[in-house]
Amino acid sequence: xxxxxxxxxxxxxxxxxxxxxxxxxxxxxxxxxxxxxxxxxxxxxxxxxxxxxxxxxxxxxxxxxxxxxxxxxxxxxxxxxxxxxxxxxxxxxxxxxxxxxxxxxxxxxxxxxxxxxxxxxxxxxxxxxxxxxxxxxxxxxxxxxxxxxxxxxxxxxxxxxxxxxxxxxxxxxxxxxxxxxxxxxxxxxxxxxxxxxxxxxxxxxxxxxxxxxxxxxxxxxxxxxxxxxxxxxxxxxxxxxxxxxxxxxxxxxxxxxxxxxxxxxxxxxxxxxxxxxxxxxxxxxxxxxxxxxxxxxxxxxxxxxxxxxxxxxxxxxxxxxxxxxxxxxxxxxxxxxxxxxxxxxxxxxxxxxxxxxxxxxxxxxxxxxxxxxxxxxxxxxxxxxxxxxxxxxxxxxxxxxxxxxxxxxxxxxxxxxxxxxxxxxxxxxxxxxxxxxxxxxxxxxxxxxxxxxxxxxxxxxxxxxxxxxxxxxxxxxxxxxxxxxxxxxxxxxxxxxxxxxxxxxxxxxxxxxxxxxxxxxxxxxxxxxxxxxxxxxxx
Numbered sequence: 001x002x003x004x005x006x007x008x009x010x011x012x013x014x015x016x017x018x019x020x021x022x023x024x025x026x027x028x029x030x031x032x033x034x035x036x037x038x039x040x041x042x043x044x045x046x047x048x049x050x051x052x053x054x055x056x057x058x059x060x061x062x063x064x065x066x067x068x069x070x071x072x073x074x075x076x077x078x079x080x081x082x083x084x085x086x087x088x089x090x091x092x093x094x095x096x097x098x099x100x101x102x103x104x105x106x107x108x109x110x111x112x113x114x115x116x117x118x119x120x121x122x123x124x125x126x127x128x129x130x131x132x133x134x135x136x137x138x139x140x141x142x143x144x145x146x147x148x149x150x151x152x153x154x155x156x157x158x159x160x161x162x163x164x165x166x167x168x169x170x171x172x173x174x175x176x177x178x179x180x181x182x183x184x185x186x187x188x189x190x191x192x193x194x195x196x197x198x199x200x201x202x203x204x205x206x207x208x209x210x211x212x213x214x215x216x217x218x219x220x221x222x223x224x225x226x227x228x229x230x231x232x233x234x235x236x237x238x239x240x241x242x243x244x245x246x247x248x249x250x251x252x253x254x255x256x257x258x259x260x261x262x263x264x265x266x267x268x269x270x271x272x273x274x275x276x277x278x279x280x281x282x283x284x285x286x287x288x289x290x291x292x293x294x295x296x297x298x299x300x301x302x303x304x305x306x307x308x309x310x311x312x313x314x315x316x317x318x319x320x321x322x323x324x325x326x327x328x329x330x331x332x333x334x335x336x337x338x339x340x341x342x343x344x345x346x347x348x349x350x351x352x353x354x355x356x357x358x359x360x361x362x363x364x365x366x367x368x369x370x371x372x373x374x375x376x377x378x379x380x381x382x383x384x385x386x387x388x389x390x391x392x393x394x395x396x397x398x399x400x401x402x403x404x405x406x407x408x409x410x411x412x413x414x415x416x417x418x419x420x421x422x423x424x425x426x427x428x429x430x431x432x433x434x435x436x437x438x439x440x441x442x443x444x445x446x447x448x449x450x451x452x453x454x455x456x457x458x459x460x461x462x463x464x465x466x467x468x469x470x471x472x473x474x475x476x477x478x479x480x481x482x483x484x485x486x487x488x489x490x491x492x493x494x495x496x497x498x499x500x501x502x503x504x505x506x507x508x509x510x511x512x513x514x515x516x517x518x519x520x521x522x523x524x525x526x527x528x529x530x531x532x533x534x535x536x537x538x539x
Contacts (some may be wrong), residue, residue, distance in 0.1 A: 001240050002203070002204065002237070002239070003237045003238065003239065003240065004203065004204055004205060004206045004208075004209065004237070004238040004240050004461060005202070005203045005204075005205060005234070005237065005238075005295050006115060006174070006175045006205065006206060006261070006294055006424065007135040007136065007174045007175055007205065007236075007423075007429070008234075008424070008426060009234040009236070009237060010135060010201075010202065010203065010205070012234050013202065013203075013227055013282055013369075014227070016269045016425075017228070017338065020244055021035055021095055022095070022228075023226060023227070024095075024100055025062075025094075025095040026095045026099075027226075028095075028225055028226075028227075029062065029065050029069055029095050029096070029382060030069055030099075030101055031225040031226055032066045032166070032201050032225050033066050033067075033068075033069025033070045033072075033073055033099075034069070034073060034415070035197045035199070035201070035223035035224065035264075035309050036066065036069075036164070036166055037070055037073045037200045037227055038072050038223070039164075039197070039221045039373045040127065040129075040162075040164055040197070040199075040225050041194075041270075042220070042221070043180055043221065044127075044162055045161075047126060047162075048077075048133075050077050050078035050079065051079070051080075051125040051379045052074075052079050052080070052127065053079065053080045053082075053124050053125050053126050054071070054074050054079050054080070054082070054125065054126065054127040054128070054129065054211065055081075055082050055083075055084065055112075055122055055125050055127070055128045055129070056068075056070055056071040056074075056081060056082070056083045056084070056128075056129045056131060057084050057128070057130050057131060057132050057143045057170075057194075058071070058083055058084065058086065058087070058090065058100075058131050058132070058171070058460025059085075059086050059087060059102040059131060059132035059133045059134075059503065060087030061087060061092075061093060061096060061133065061134070061136050061283060062087065062093055062095060062134070062136070063099075063131050063132065063134030063135075063136060063167060063265070064086075064087060064092070064096055064098050064131055064132065064282075065092070065093070065095055065097075065098075065099040065100065065403065066099075066131050066166050066167075066201075067083070067095030067104040067129060067132075067154040067166060068083070068096070068099040068102070068103040068131075068132065068160055068399045069099050069102075069103075070129055070166070070279075070529065071083050071100075071103050071107075071187045072102055072103045072106055072392065074127075074430045075103075075106050075107070075108070075495070080109070081107075081108075081109070081174070081359070081419045082109045082111075082112055083107070083118060084111070084112040084113070084114065084116065085100075085101070085110065085112075085113050086112050086114065086132060086145055088268055099311070102122075102308070109452045111404045114142060114144055114145060114147075114148040115148075117148045117151055117152060117311035117481035122152065122161070125161050126154075126161065126162070127162050127163075127164065127312065128152065128161055128162070128163045128164070129163075129165075129166065130163065130164065130165040130166065130169060130170050131143070131166045132170040133168075133170050134166055134167035134168055134174075135167050135205060135399070137170065137171070137173065137174070137180065137423060137424040138422055138424070139180060139408030139421075139422050139423070140171075140178075140180045140181050140421065141170065141180075141459075143169050145170075146171070146297065149170065149500075151162075152237050152263055153468070154248045156278040156406070156517065161193045162196050162197070162517075163197075164195065164197045164198070164199060165195045165197070165198040165199070165217065165218075165220075165302075166197070166198075166199055166201075167198070167200055167201055167205070168198060168200075168205060168207055168208065168213075168217070169195050169198060169216045169307075171216075172207055172212070172213060172216050172217075173420060173423040173424060173425040173427075174205040174206070174207040174208075174424070175204065175205070175206050175423065175424035175425065175427055176199040176207055176210055176211060176420065176423075176425040176426065176427035176428070176429075177206065177207035177208070177209065177210035177212055177213030177214075177216075177427070177428075177449070178207075178210075178211045178212060178420050178427070179212060179216075179420075179434070180420050180421065180422065181419050181420070181421065182421060188536065195216065195217060195218040196219065197218050197219050197220045197221060197222070197516065198217040198218060198219070198220050198287065199221050199223055200220055200221070200222045200223070200227050200466055201223060202222070202225050202227045203222060203241045204220055204240060204449075205276070205469045206221050206238055206427060206429055207427075207463065208335040208430050209240065209449055209461050209465055210294075210367065210427055210429065210449045210451075210461065210463075211427070211428065211449060212450075213465075214447075214448075214466060214469075216461065219466060220377055220466055225234050228290045231304070231442050232377070233451065236457060237343070237459060237460070238429055238459045239458075239459065239460040239501075240460070240461050240463075241460055241461065241462040241463075241501060241504065241505040251403050253471070262270075262295070263295035263296050264295055264296070264321065265295060265494060266293055266294060266295030266296075266460065266491065266492050267294050267295055267296075267298070267337050267338060267485075267488075267490070267492050268294065268295040268297070268298070268335050268337060268338070268339070268470070268493040269286075269289040269290075269297045269298070269338040269339070269487045269488055269490070269493025270288065270297075270298050270299075270300055270301075270331075270336045270337075270338070270339045270493060271285045271286040271297065271298070271300070271301045271339075271340045271341075271343070271484065271487065272298050272301075272321065272327075272339070272341045272342075272345060272354060272379075273299050273301035273302075273303045273309065273343075273344060273345070274301070274302075274305075274345050274351075275299065275301070275304065275305050275346065275470035276302070276308060276343040277304075277308075278303050278344045278345075278346065279299070279301060279305055279308055279309050279312075279344060279362055279482040280344060280378065280477070281343035281477060281480040282301070282340075282343050282344050282480070283299065283309065283312055283313060283316075283342045283482050284300055284343070284480045284484065284520055284523075284524075285340050285375075285480045285483045285484030285487065285523060286299050286313070286340075286476050286484060287315045287316070287481070287483060287484065287490030287521075287524045287528075288480075288482070288483075288484025288487075288488060288523065289338075289340065289484040289485070289487045289491065290315060290316060290488065290524070291488070291524035291525070291527040292484070292485045292488035292492075292506065292524075292527060293488055293489070294338070294487070294488040294492060294505070295313075295492075296317065296489040296493070297316045297317070297488070297491075298317040298319055298336070299313065299316055299317070299318055299319075300315070300319045300320075300321035300327065300330060301318065301319075301320065301321060301324055302320070302321065302322065306320055307455055318434075322530075323350060323354075324350075324352065324353035324354055324356065324357040325358045325390065326338055327354055327358070328357050328360075331357070331361050331370075333360070334370075336370065337369075337370050337490070337491055338370065338371050338373070338486060338487045338488070338491035339358050339370065339371075339373070339487070340372075340373040340374045340378050340483050340486075340487035341354065341355060341358055341373070341374060341375070341378045342373075342374055342375035342376035342378030342379060342483065342484055343375055343376045343479075343480040343484075344376065344377070344480070345377040345378060346377055347377050347380050347381055351377065351378075352381050352384075353382060353429055354484035355374070355378050355381050355382065356391070358372055359372065359391035359392065360391065361397075362391070362392075362393045362395055362396070364372060368408075369395055370395065371397070371487075371490040371496055371499070372393040372395065372396050372397070373396075373397045373399060373483050373486050373490065374396060374397070374398050374399070375398075375399045375400075375479065375480070375481070375482075375483035375486045376404075376479070376483075379398060379399075379400050379404040379407070379408060380404065380407065382398075382408065383404070383407035383408045384503060388408060389438065389439045389440060389441075392439055392441045393440065393441065393497060394440065394441055394442075394454070394455060394496065395441070395498050396439075396441035396442065396496070397441065397442045397444060397490070397499065397500050398439060398441060398442070398444065399443075399446060399479070399482065399486065399500070400445060400446065400447070401445075401446045401447070402446075402521070403449060405431075405435070405445050408435070408439075409431075409435045409438065411426075412431050412434050412435055412438075414432070415431070416428065428445065428449060428451045429451050429453070429459050429461065431451075432445045432451040432452070432453040432458050432459065433459055435453075436453040436454050436455050436457075437457070439455070439457050440453075441454070441455060441496070442454045442496045442497050442500050442533045444500045444504060446482070448463065448464045448465065449461065449463045449464075449465070450462040450464075450504050452497065452500045452501045453498035453502060454496070455498045458497060460497075462501065462504040462505055462508065464508050468508050468512065470508050470511040470512055472511060472514075472516050472517070473507070473508065473513070473518070475518060475519055476520060476522055477505070477519070477520030477521070478511075478520045478523060480520065481507070481520050481523045481524060482504065482507045485502075485504075485506055485507060486499050486500050486503035487503055488503075489502055489503050495520060506521075506527065506530060507523065509524075509526075509530045510521065510522075510523045510524070510526035510530055512525060513526040513529055513530055514526050
C-alpha cells in the first residue's frame, strides 16, 4: 500500500533527510526539476526534440525554485523558455534563489509579469508548467494572480497545449483537495486550472485524490527524488489503496492454504432483509458476501418474504426473522461471526429493535468475535437514537454515504461543507477520522474518494480516480454490494479496518473489470476474475 503524505509530513521527510546529511535542499530541488522534465518527456515523447517553446510560471518559494530548475534544463536542451515570476528574487528562500540565479545565467528572454500572460505570451507554446506554490499554499490566490490563471484557462480550455503542475495545481490545498477561496459563496469551478499532468515529488499527497483534486490534476505521476522509501514515515500517514494493497487478501486467506478446511472455517455471514418487495438490497449484499469468500451466508427476513427470497436464492440460506426475539435466537449460534444490517431493511419500530438486538450481542474481542456492518436504513435508525454510538464496539463498521454521514455526524459534516479560506483545509480524511474516534469503530464514508478510518486514527483513501476512474459505480444497489463484501471479509476473519478497506478496493476493481453498463448485480460476479488476476500477481 502506498502512502499519501500531507504537506507537513512531506516537509518532515525532507528535513529528516537533510538533517541526516543524506542530501542538501539544493540537491533535492535539482532532483525534483530533473525528475519533472523526465516525467514530461515520458508523457509526451515528441517533446524531447529540441526547438520547442515553454512557459514556466514560478512562485515565491521552493516550488518556484523547482520551476527555475525545469526552465534551465529545458533551455539546455535548446528549448525557447520564458518564465513568469510571481515574486521578488530578494525574498526567495536560499535554495530557490540559487536556482533563480542559475536560470538567470542562461535565460535568453525577459522574465514576464502577470499582465503579460496574454495570447502573445502563449500562442507559440508547446508546454506550460505551473510552479507557483506547490504544497506550500495556505491562503487563496491573490486576485491578480487568479485573474492571470483564469486568462490561461480561457485561452487553453481545450487542452491543446500540455499543462503540467509541479507537486499540485496552484489554488488547490494539497492536504484536502479543496480549492482555497476568500468567498464562501464562490463557485470554484471557474477557478479550476485545467492540467494534463501533475508531477508529485516522492509521494502523492491527499489532495491529489480527495475532493476536487482528481478533476484539477489531470494525471498523477509520482517521481523519485532520492528520499528513500522507509527512512522516515511520519506518524499519522494516510494509506492509498493500490494494486498491492489486496495481495494479503490472498496470501493469508487463500483456500488452497487450508486444504482440510470446511465451510465454517471461512465464516458464516448473516444479512438481514426487509419485507416483501424490499429484499433486493439484502440479496445483493448476501451475494457479495458469498462471492468474496464467506463459507456460508444466510439471509434473515420476515416470514412473509421467505417465498420471494427463496425464488431468487440457491447457495444462500434463508431463515425467518419475525422480530428481535427471533433474531436473538438465531444469533445464539456463535458460528455466525458477521452480520450485515441495513440494506433495504426499513426504519419502523421492528427494525429499530433488530438493530439493538444485533448490537447487543457484540463484545470487544479478537479474531473470533462477531462483527457487524451497519449500512443504509440501520444508519438512519442509529441517527435517531439519543446515544447513537453507545452500543458500538471496535468490531463495527459503519458505511454511510454523504447524507447518512451528515445525519450521524451533523457537526463534522457541517465543518467539511464549509468553504476553506486557509490551509491546510479540513479534509475528508480529517472528518472520517474524527467520526471514527467518536463512534469508537471503523467508518467508511462512500464516494468517488472513499475514506476509511478507525478509532485509532488509521486511515486509507480508496479513490475511483485516474486509472481507477469508474463512474458507472454510481448505480442503485452498488453500496449494498459493498456492505456484503465487507461482511464477507469480516466472516473470513479479517479485522474490521482491513475488511472495510479491502472491500472498498475490490468494489472498484469489480467495476473496472466489468466496465460501462454495470448494474449492481454484476459486481459480485466479477470477483472470480479479479481474484484470478491477483493470484497471478502473487505467485
